Structure formats: structure tokens, C-alpha cells
Amino acid sequence: MFEVLIQYISGVLDTPDDQVRCVVLLFMGYPLALVLRHILHPSWTSLHVRHLFSSLSGLTLAALCYDWQVMVLVVGVAVGYIILLAAPSNVVQRWSMGWVFVFMSSGHLYRTLTDYGGWHLDITG
Incomplete structure (x- = not known):
């Protein structure tokens, strides 16, 4: 149903559907x-519930925006978190920077090879 709505708005505005999807999700x-500010207010909601709500809503919006690429993004973040936990404190910043550089460079290289000169919203955006 969400895709049908996005395609309809895209057709009306004569705009690519990935751009419409990004704007619609930003407004969502x-x-x-x-909800996070008023219904799940910190004075009467536990920190764990607020974190769970933020995580699930963020992953849902990312999945609606990036489709299958959200899994690549989740793996990239998980590897970065593992580096943060496992690396010695005197080199963690270098290893993290190295991982992010390799991760984003491979994403840009993949995009260059598959959609050179085109414009499609992906995780490198």
C-alpha cells in the first residue's frame, strides 16, 4: 500500500519515486x-521503552526508504559497534575511521558500477 501511494504521488508530481519516498518518510x-515527546515522555516512560521505540521506528523508516539496502546499513553499523567494543582504547578511533572509510567507499564503488551517472537514493546518500 505504501508503494502504491508513493507511485501515485510520484506520478502526480512527475518526480522520481525514491525522492518522493524520502520526503514522505522525512515528514513521517x-x-x-x-509520540516520543508527549506520549512516551521521560517522566513516566522508562528509558528502555523510549530506546526500543526509537530503534524500531528508525529501522522501519529506513527499511521503507532503502528497501533491501537497510540490511547492508545494519551490518555496517553492527561492525562499527563491534569495533567500538573490541578494539583497544588507544586505536579504536583509527580502526573505526578505517572501517567507515572502507564501508562507504565500497558503497560508492558499488553505486558507480551499477548506476553510473544516474540518481537513485541509496545508503551512500
């Missing part, structure tokens, strides 16, 4: 922020 973040 505002009601979610109101």
Missing part, C-alpha cells in the same frame, strides 16, 4: 517525534 518522522 514529525508525528513519531511527537
Whole structure:
């Protein structure tokens, strides 16, 4: 149903559907922020519930925006977190920077090879 709505809006505005999807999801973040601020207020909601809500809503929005690429993004973040936990404190910043550089460079290289000169929203955006 979400894809049908995005394709309809894209057809009406004569705009690529990935751009419309990104803008629609950005505007969907505002009601979610109101829920987090007013319904899940810190004075009567535990920190774990707020973190769970933020994580699930963020992953849902990312999955709707990036489709299958959200799994690549989740793996990249998980590897970065493992580096943060496992690396010695005197080199963690170098290893993290190295991982992010390799991860983003491989994403840009993949995009260059598959969609050179085109414009499609992906995780490198």
C-alpha cells in the first residue's frame, strides 16, 4: 500500500519515486517525534521503552526508504559497534575511521558500477 501511494504521488508530481519516498518518510518522522515527546515522555516512560521505540521506528523508516539496502546499513553499523567494543582504547578511533572509510567507499564503488551517472537514493546518500 505504501508503494502504491508513493507511485501515485510520484506520478502526480512527475518526480522520481525514491525522492518522493524520502520526503514522505522525512515528514513521517514529525508525528513519531511527537509520540516520543508527549506520549512516551521521560517522566513516566522508562528509558528502555523510549530506546526500543526509537530503534524500531528508525529501522522501519529506513527499511521503507532503502528497501533491501537497510540490511547492508545494519551490518555496517553492527561492525562499527563491534569495533567500538573490541578494539583497544588507544586505536579504536583509527580502526573505526578505517572501517567507515572502507564501508562507504565500497558503497560508492558499488553505486558507480551499477548506476553510473544516474540518481537513485541509496545508503551512500
